[in-house]
Amino acid sequence: KMEHSTEDFRIQALDKDTQLLLKTALKDPSLVNLEKVSNIIVDQSLKDQVFSKEAGRICFTIAQAEAKQSSGNVFRRNLLNRLQQEFKVREETRGRSLQEWVCYVTFICNIFDYLKVNNMPMVALVHPVYDCLMRLAHPDALKNEEEVDCLVLQLHRIGEQLEKMNSQGMDELFFLLRDGFLLQEGLTSMTRLLLLEILEFRAGGWMLSSTAHKYYYSEIAD
Amino acid sequence: MSCCPLNARCYTSVATICTEKSCIDLHCCLIKTHKKKKKKKKKKKTTVRLFRSSDLLARLWSRVFQCWRVFVGCETYTDPFSLPQISYTLLFKVFIIIEKMSDWVRGRRRDAPNSEHDKRSIDLPRWSHCRKRGIDGNLRANREVGDSDRENSGDTDGIYRTSDNRHTSFTTPESAGPVSRRGRHDDWGSQVEDDEMRRDVHRDMQRYRRRILGAEVAQRERKTSSGSSGSCDSREGETMETDEAVLLRRQKQINYGKNTLAYDRYIKEVPKHMRQPGVHPKTPNKFRKYSRRSWDQQIKLWKVKLHAWDPPAEVVQDKVLDNIEELDLDDVMDIELDFPTLSDSQNPPASVTTHSLSQEGEDCSGTPVKLQKTETSTEPDMA
Numbered sequence: 001k002m003e004h005s006t007e008d009f010r011i012q013a014l015d016k017d018t019q020l021l022l023k024t025a026l027k028d029p030s031l032v033n034l035e036k037v038s039n040i041i042v043d044q045s046l047k048d049q050v051f052s053k054e055a056g057r058i059c060f061t062i063a064q065a066e067a068k069q070s071s072g073n074v075f076r077r078n079l080l081n082r083l084q085q086e087f088k089v090r091e092e093t094r095g096r097s098l099q100e101w102v103c104y105v106t107f108i109c110n111i112f113d114y115l116k117v118n119n120m121p122m123v124a125l126v127h128p129v130y131d132c133l134m135r136l137a138h139p140d141a142l143k144n145e146e147e148v149d150c151l152v153l154q155l156h157r158i159g160e161q162l163e164k165m166n167s168q169g170m171d172e173l174f175f176l177l178r179d180g181f182l183l184q185e186g187l188t189s190m191t192r193l194l195l196l197e198i199l200e201f202r203a204g205g206w207m208l209s210s211t212a213h214k215y216y217y218s219e220i221a222d
Numbered sequence: 223m224s225c226c227p228l229n230a231r232c233y234t235s236v237a238t239i240c241t242e243k244s245c246i247d248l249h250c251c252l253i254k255t256h257k258k259k260k261k262k263k264k265k266k267k268t269t270v271r272l273f274r275s276s277d278l279l280a281r282l283w284s285r286v287f288q289c290w291r292v293f294v295g296c297e298t299y300t301d302p303f304s305l306p307q308i309s310y311t312l313l314f315k316v317f318i319i320i321e322k323m324s325d326w327v328r329g330r331r332r333d334a335p336n337s338e339h340d341k342r343s344i345d346l347p348r349w350s351h352c353r354k355r356g357i358d359g360n361l362r363a364n365r366e367v368g369d370s371d372r373e374n375s376g377d378t379d380g381i382y383r384t385s386d387n388r389h390t391s392f393t394t395p396e397s398a399g400p401v402s403r404r405g406r407h408d409d410w411g412s413q414v415e416d417d418e419m420r421r422d423v424h425r426d427m428q429r430y431r432r433r434i435l436g437a438e439v440a441q442r443e444r445k446t447s448s449g450s451s452g453s454c455d456s457r458e459g460e461t462m463e464t465d466e467a468v469l470l471r472r473q474k475q476i477n478y479g480k481n482t483l484a485y486d487r488y489i490k491e492v493p494k495h496m497r498q499p500g501v502h503p504k505t506p507n508k509f510r511k512y513s514r515r516s517w518d519q520q521i522k523l524w525k526v527k528l529h530a531w532d533p534p535a536e537v538v539q540d541k542v543l544d545n546i547e548e549l550d551l552d553d554v555m556d557i558e559l560d561f562p563t564l565s566d567s568q569n570p571p572a573s574v575t576t577h578s579l580s581q582e583g584e585d586c587s588g589t590p591v592k593l594q595k596t597e598t599s600t601e602p603d604m605a
Contacts, residue, residue, distance in 0.1 A: 084409055123414075
């Protein structure tokens with residue numbers, strides 16, 4: 001997809017002051033209030049789905065820069081605690097705005113994907129991420145294509161890592177998905193397609209066989 | 223004759239620990255207080271952690287009885303309240319020896335339930351908690367503890383009316399026990415930090431093992447040179463500290479020391495190969511077996527030496543964000559007891575209060591991370 005300029009590209013979407021703040025944070029974290037920066041990133045992620053998909057990389061860079069510069073972790077700490085606050089009210093968020101909820105899940109998964117501790121995923125996030133994905137796999141959520149889309153996207157990205165951290169959680173999640181695929185009435189064929197694909201994806205060891213890939217992705221020449 | 227082992231002015235006539243209010247207050251003061259520095263708070267709060275006196279006394283007693291067998295030859299666990307008269311000089315000696323002998327704080331922590339959800343039993347230890355332990359420190363009957371836990375969840379006033387017919391004033395009912403450190407672990411930021419530190423320590427441990435192995439091999443090769451053989455390093459192989467709890471605690475102390483402006487200046491000004499043992503501060507080796515006391519002393523000396531690299535005062539003036547002393551650990555269990563001589567035990571403790579500098583200088587620009595000071599003179603003396 002996009003290369004190194006992703007961060008710059010994403011930052012363009014923000015207003016001038018915020019752009020400057022984030023750019024400074026990326027270059028020299030000691031010059032800015034990192035608590036504020038983390039809040040801005042979370043706020044923006046909850047509003048902007050495209051941003052929430054890329055915010056992990058920005059967060060990773062800032063956290064790295066801070067650790068390198070002063071071996072501090074103010075940014076990471078505030079980011080995670082803010083994420084946790086949002087996690088606690090996720091059901092209200094979902095009730096209020098489906099889009100914000102989807103943004104949140106995208107963001108937390110993205111953070112899980114990018115922010116690592118000694119090259120390992122953060123254990124503290126494993127259960128919360130599972131909780132979010134489980135929520136997306138519930139019958140009422142499976143009725144919203146938006147949520148299903150988010151669910152399968154996250155599983156494509158971090159499913160394998162998550163399963164390594166806790167395979168039992170993944171088993172439970174896939175029970176729900178199989179049930180949804182088989183038993184739930186009123187799902188759109190797009191939703192069924194997405195579910196079937198993710199079922200095959202995991203069954204193939206988090207890969208699609210080339211034939212399966214052809215089936216799902218090649219355009220039908222007609 | 224005074225009866226209370228901790229307060230010479232207390233003249234309660236029973237041969238047990240006195241429960242007079244004034245006396246209990248004093249017990250509280252005897253405990254080395256712990257101030258925890260809260261990072262990045264506008265108001266720098268000094269959290270003074272006091273153990274509820276009843277809990278403290280219970281622990282002391284429980285320790286005394288754990289060691290009682292050794293000193294007096296008492297074979298079975300004895301209820302402290304049914305004890306015959308004890309000489310308080312003896313009791314004090316026992317106390318002090320116990321303190322020197324063992325890292326009982328650590329032992330207690332290991333006993334504590336691991337489950338994060340079971341905060342209550344850590345927050346609010348009870349008399350019953352201790353008394354249900356046998357000499358070996360194990361719970362005597364789990365069922366009873368379960369029962370008392372259930373009781374604890376009720377109103378605080380009711381907690382103490384357990385089966386004993388002791389007067390309720392024996393203990394000080396308080397609704398809020400000391401804040402458990404486990405509370406901290408609830409937030410993700412801290413969880414990840416702890417996780418990170420644990421992994422770092424394990425990584426260091428592997429490195430250290432490799433280093434020892436390397437040294438051993440080298441030594442075997444040049445076995446001709448005797449005399450100074452058997453260097454520390456090879457012996458460390460067998461006596462390496464591997465207890466994760468200990469290592470994490472030590473790492474934390476080291477991190478506090480390193481997280482100072484002085485340390486930054488030091489490592490910048492004195493490159494590694496220039497450092498001379500005895501002259502320059504050397505970070506204590508966390509993998510060697512040391513007693514708790516020895517280790518703490520090493521840390522203390524190390525920090526004192528590091529102060530030589532404190533930045534010049536005038537530069538510092540604006541930069542001081544926080545002068546709250548950093549009393550090594552923010553560990554609730556890490557208390558030290560002062561052992562006052564009976565004559566001066568009513569002296570007010572000097573270390574309980576610390577003043578914090580005005581915080582006008584703190585601005586939201588920038589992120590304060592480095593502490594100017596790691597120690598102050600208010601550190602109480604070791605007994």
